[in-house]
Amino acid sequence: MDIYIGIDVGSVSTNVVAMDQNDHIIFKEYTRTNGQPLESVKKGLKLLEEDLKRIFYTVKGVGTTGSGRQLAGILVGADIVKNEITAHATATVNFHPTVNTILEIGGQDSKIIIIQDKMVVDFAMNTVCAAGTGSFLDHQSERLGVPIQDFGGLALTAKKDVRIAGRCTVFAESDMIAKQQYGFSKAEIIKGLCDALVRNYINNLGRGKALKAPYVFQGGVAANKGIKAAFERELGCEIIIPKYYNVMGAIGAAILAKEYIEVSGEETKFRGFGAAELAFKPRSFECEDCANCCEVIKVELNGKTVAIWGDKCGKWANSVTG
Amino acid sequence: MKVSFPYMGCVTGYKKVFETLGHEVVMPQKPTQKTIDLGVKYSPEFICFPFKVIMGTYIEAVQAGANVIVASGGNGPCRAGLYGEIHQKILKSMGHDVKFIVFDSMFRDFGLFYDNLKKIKNKIPIIKVLKNLWLSYQIICRMDEIEKEIKVLRAYEQKRGDFNRVWLEIQRMYDGCWTQKDIDKVTEQARKMLQEVPLKKVEEEEKIRIGIVGEIYVIMESSTNMDIEQTLNSMGIEVESVQYISDWVKHNIQPNFIGGSKSHQVIHKAKRFVKMNLGGHDMENIGWMVDFKERGFDAVVHLMPFGCLPELITQSAIPTISQELDLPILSLSLDEQNGTANNRTRIEAFVDLVRNKKRGGSVQKKEVKEPEYTDKVPEELAG
Secondary structure (H helix, E strand, C coil): CEEEEEEEECCCEEEEEEEECCCCEEEEEEEECCCCHHHHHHHHHHHHHHHHCCCCCEEEEEEEECCCHHHHHHHHCCCEECCHHHHHHHHHHHHCCCCCEEEEECCCCEEEEEEECCEEEEEEECCCCCCCCHHHHHHHHHHHCCCHHHHHHHHHCCCCCCCCCCCCHHHHHHHHHHHHHHCCCHHHHHHHHHHHHHHHHHHHHCCCCCCCCCEEEECHHHHCHHHHHHHHHHHCCCEECCCCHHHHHHHHHHHHHHHHHHHHCCCCCCCCHHHHHCCEEEEEEECCCCCCCCEEEEEEECCEEEEEECCCCCCCHHHCCC | CEEECCCCCCHHHHHHHHHHCCCEECCCCCCCHHHHHHHHHHCCCCCCHHHHHHHHHHHHHHHCCCCEEEEECCCCCCHHHHHHHHHHHHHHHCCCCCEEEEECCCCCCHHHHHHHHHHHCCCCCHHHHHHHHHHHHHHHHHHHHHHHHHHHHHHHECCCCHHHHHHHHHHHHHHCCCCHHHHHHHHHHHHHHHHCCCECCCCHHHCEEEEEEECHHHHHCHHHCCCHHHHHHHCCEEEEECCCHHHHHHHHHCCCCCCCCHHHHHHHHHHHCCCCCCCCCHHHHHHHHHHHHHCCCCEEEEEEECCCHHHHHHHHHHHHHHHHHCCCEEEEEECCCCCCHHHHHHHHHHHHHHHHHHHCCCHHHCHHHCHHHHCCCCCCCCC
């Protein structure tokens, strides 16, 4: 069987998927990045290798995406390195060809992607702060002592509405504390929080855009039933949550890798599952050759420098060839 | 007096102005991280980003011995019109007693303009001053033209960095011009140097052109805009920016009634979207967007310092403009934050969108022909 691997290294989670030539997902793994993107990619690859022992396969292509896409791309030897907006859109269009609006909320950023005839025509990413994202919910679930898995479900049990400011996490938090002291229940506060987050998302990202159904909601936060319900209330229609909602970026990367390989006819640059064992050392240093003090990132593989980036003048980047 | 000025646009030309007037010039340095850090430290927290960077430039210039700073003023509600006064105040509170000469438009107050001119003209007869100014203006015009060309050609360079090297050399060559004859000779040589750089062959229908509009300082100074032009060029995209000092001078000296400069003309094109100018270049920028569309550009990138009032107005008009003109527009807010990952993602996704639109293909079919930027990992600006 020919397989294509997609890796999405985000701020909160690192996801690895494997897809066969017919775009069927045969493996998916969602792990927490925990501030160690490379370790989590290695871990994901090991799990994938274990899982694949049950079949005969050849890895035909690999794609990476997410904010850690470059480093992960070098580690595994990716055929394509793609931004997460294109990757998400590719995956969603593949499963839901009629989609018009993609709502994506991840760990540290949220995006809205407008699709027409399977084509991205507009998009927006959160600009000012992380108020509408997964890490904020994570933090609040911890503060309220409600595990994040139960967070959304609890919101659905609320009987009353509570209005919480959603523009900024600092305001939201002080609002929540104030409402708590008034005697509102945890469920009501969480519901208020979900509403605030959605309101903020629509105001901030949807500003000036004509939002049209069908809506597809994905990213880690799509697991949260409270947010889904809040979106449905706000948009006044049903929201589709794709089956693989939390690994859509990785799936998109796998699809893009497949298309790239199919069209170019190239062999994959995948380093093999042995990549997990390679002595792969990224390090950064401050270049002191001029007052720019660029933070240069240098990646060594088995003692050999394979990539350098981050310098404004290109002196370091150009020193690596091939 | 030891003169310095903001680092913005064609500094070789300004240097020439003061040198021909017999002043010692303390050449301002291209803003670095250190400049920005200095500027941020001594500026009010909520002031615009260009103010902070220029503050840093002045501090460095003063530390290098400058005692007179020549800057431009401005009119309308944009804060830039008062930069000079506040910069001077801050420098004074730091213990640097620096003289500021701020030039406003000569049409607003010719007396003041002439007084300022007298302050810097160094007892040189006015006719000679005008001749010197004309020479410097010629240098600026030629250099701006060449820079414009580079931003197109650099998209197709075979070896990364070729054009940047040539450009540095050309800047040095113009620095040594003292007569019109020198300028002509250097220009000819510069053109030859540009022609000698090997280029990739790209089909006409595959070429992508993006126009850059926005606040003048962040457009002109690459260290404040994450080097957006270079970034786009390295993705194989031609770039044209709307702000050049030569155009700005033309805009401010060529009176409206004799045809007016191009930037006067584009303002008329903005009238279908906004009725009046609200300060800064908001109306001009909207006009440029229309102009880019008319000239067949594929997309526009709009740059603004975070919280810039005039550009916030442009920004809020963008959804309508984009829809009515069927023109993709990406608006980026810039600040001292130097993590580029977020904006990098936006730019890459935007470029995907634009290429896609041009090809009229589906999301699926798009990047296979673009291995030059999809598979090469260490892009210059990635850090």
